[in-house]
Amino acid sequence: MIRSITRQKSEEEIDHLLDGLGRVFIIGCGTCTTLTRTGGEPEVRAMKERLSGQGRLVTGDMVLPVACDNLTGEALEEYGQQIDQADVLLIMTCAFGVQTIARQLEKMVVPALDTLFIGKENGIGQFDEICTQCGTCVLGETVGICQVTSCNKGLVNGHCGVTNNGKCEIDSEKDCAWTLIYNRLKDLGRLDSMRTLQKPRNHQGEPSPGKFILSA
Amino acid sequence: MISSFKKALESGKFVVTSEVAPPKGTNMEKMPHHIELLKDKVDAMNVTDHQSSVMRFPSLGGALLVKEMGGEPILQMTCRDRNRLALQADLLFAASRGINNVLCLTGDSVILGDHKEAKGVFDLDSSQLLAAIRRLEKGKDLGGNDLDGSVSFCAGAIVTPEADPIEPQLIKFEKKIEAGAEFIQTQAVYDLDNFKQFMEYAKQFPVKILAGIILLTSAPMARFMNKNVAGVNVPQELIDEMASAPKGRALDKGIEIAGRMIKRIRDEEMCDGVHVMAIGREEVVPDILSAAALI
Numbered sequence: 453m454i455r456s457i458t459r460q461k462s463e464e465e466i467d468h469l470l471d472g473l474g475r476v477f478i479i480g481c482g483t484c485t486t487l488t489r490t491g492g493e494p495e496v497r498a499m500k501e502r503l504s505g506q507g508r509l510v511t512g513d514m515v516l517p518v519a520c521d522n523l524t525g526e527a528l529e530e531y532g533q534q535i536d537q538a539d540v541l542l543i544m545t546c547a548f549g550v551q552t553i554a555r556q557l558e559k560m561v562v563p564a565l566d567t568l569f570i571g572k573e574n575g576i577g578q579f580d581e582i583c584t585q586c587g588t589c590v591l592g593e594t595v596g597i598c599q600v601t602s603c604n605k606g607l608v609n610g611h612c613g614v615t616n617n618g619k620c621e622i623d624s625e626k627d628c629a630w631t632l633i634y635n636r637l638k639d640l641g642r643l644d645s646m647r648t649l650q651k652p653r654n655h656q657g658e659p660s661p662g663k664f665i666l667s668a
Numbered sequence: 669m670i671s672s673f674k675k676a677l678e679s680g681k682f683v684v685t686s687e688v689a690p691p692k693g694t695n696m697e698k699m700p701h702h703i704e705l706l707k708d709k710v711d712a713m714n715v716t717d718h719q720s721s722v723m724r725f726p727s728l729g730g731a732l733l734v735k736e737m738g739g740e741p742i743l744q745m746t747c748r749d750r751n752r753l754a755l756q757a758d759l760l761f762a763a764s765r766g767i768n769n770v771l772c773l774t775g776d777s778v779i780l781g782d783h784k785e786a787k788g789v790f791d792l793d794s795s796q797l798l799a800a801i802r803r804l805e806k807g808k809d810l811g812g813n814d815l816d817g818s819v820s821f822c823a824g825a826i827v828t829p830e831a832d833p834i835e836p837q838l839i840k841f842e843k844k845i846e847a848g849a850e851f852i853q854t855q856a857v858y859d860l861d862n863f864k865q866f867m868e869y870a871k872q873f874p875v876k877i878l879a880g881i882i883l884l885t886s887a888p889m890a891r892f893m894n895k896n897v898a899g900v901n902v903p904q905e906l907i908d909e910m911a912s913a914p915k916g917r918a919l920d921k922g923i924e925i926a927g928r929m930i931k932r933i934r935d936e937e938m939c940d941g942v943h944v945m946a947i948g949r950e951e952v953v954p955d956i957l958s959a960a961a962l963i
Contacts (some may be wrong), residue, residue, distance in 0.1 A: 472934060515845060520798045521730070533767060550892070567922050603773075603790075604750075604777050604779075605774065605777065605788060605790040605793070606790055607774065607790065608793070609794075609795045609796065609843055610836055610839060610843065611812075611836050611837065613774065613794075613826065613837070613855070613899065615836075616803075616898040617832075621776070621780065621898065622779045630836060631836070634835070634892050637706050643839070646839050647839055647842065647843065649799065649846055649847055650796075651796070652791065652796050652800075652810065655791065
């Protein structure tokens with residue numbers, strides 16, 4: 453299942469965003485941010501304690517089952533009064549959840565998290581970016597390893613020249629995408645596909661902001 | 669117009685290139701000094717492009733200065749900071765000012781430099797930039813539009829002969845030649861027996877190879893490169909030789925080693941020439957060339 457991977461903003465940044473807003477309602481999410489421990493029950497509770505300790509009034513808190521779901525509006529209604537009392541909603545969901553909530557309520561919203569990438573859990577507590585939704589899928593050239601997402605430079609013509617023992621030059625924890633691709637192609641006897649000189653990518657497969665209308 | 673560097677490559681002589689780095693700022697004391705020192709001793713000098721992703725005076729401006737001072741510039745262009753419009757535009761400008769040698773590089777990641785929050789562009793890569801140059805020469809831009817006025821370049825790229833594993837590096841090397849590379853300046857080589865093996869393979873391609881020589885300035889510097897620079901491997905005996913230098917004489921030892929390596933490459937006709945990188949010690953390049961009995 454694809455997951456929205458998030459990281460909590462620094463306390464300093466959250467405090468700055470909440471400057472002058474004394475009454476806060478906190479919203480977490482029971483799905484992705486619970487999995488990444490950035491906006492589940494324990495994190496919402498900890499945030500509540502921290503803000504209360506600063507002398508702010510936390511008018512209430514809740515953890516939506518799936519913040520990006522259409523039913524979020526109904527779930528929020530249950531907390532109508534506590535939400536009304538708040539100056540601001542501090543939202544501990546991914547950016548998708550923040551925008552879903554912002555569309556439902558005439559209320560100031562502040563995200564407590566940064567949304568890092570769309571990825572999947574590849575091991576306990578390890579999340580990897582899978583797809584940047586570039587709009588021009590090139591996975592056919594690389595037997596299913598995305599060079600656009602997994603290479604720091606998004607290169608489509610092979611290694612950048614600074615592969616360090618199969619790791620990326622920017623971080624020894626990150627695999628070099630082209631080493632993975634090379635190994636996979638070699639195993640499959642398909643190295644020739646690496647020899648094809650790829651043309652410059654189309655970066656406007658779907659010009660931002662993306663919109664898709666189902667034809668009648 | 670055929671550049672003098674291209675003529676040198678085609679002449680069959682042992683070609684020597686070096687490099688100059690534009691300043692961090694507008695202080696133009698050091699760079700012209702290095703250009704003056706080197707311009708008559710090397711066939712061309714590379715002008716680095718925000719090397720290691722550190723913002724500096726632009727390579728295009730530096731190449732122009734080399735040209736104005738009567739030297740032969742090789743414009744280094746990375747794909748890190750410019751999209752395909754900007755790269756093509758800079759190539760047009762370069763051509764208009766008589767800068768006709770280009771070294772095409774993908775470029776280091778932004779995050780390794782001194783503007784860590786900047787956006788890395790990488791709209792093209794090194795082989796696509798080479799292909800773009802060949803397309804411009806045919807009178808078309810990457811959008812398929814006709815150009816008013818012609819351009820002509822001597823275009824090159826780099827290779828890392830010590831890469832491990834080597835096969836993906838060689839695949840990329842062949843793609844760069846297919847895309848239009850006429851010359852290759854290699855990453856630093858120190859183990860010349862290894863390099864000879866690489867050249868046995870590389871000789872089958874229609875491309876001129878200049879072996880990369882990085883001046884060793886101390887034993888710790890050599891160890892640092894082994895640890896931190898992918899694709900650079902200084903053999904232990906060279907490190908020991910550097911360490912054996914009397915106190916304060918390590919640089920002399922490095923000059924001696926570089927000169928010796930260049931001489932061997934030339935005497936054994938391993939490749940078409942050398943690219944000497946003295947990273948920050950450009951003033952000793954003439955000493956290296958002298959140690960190699962080239963001047």
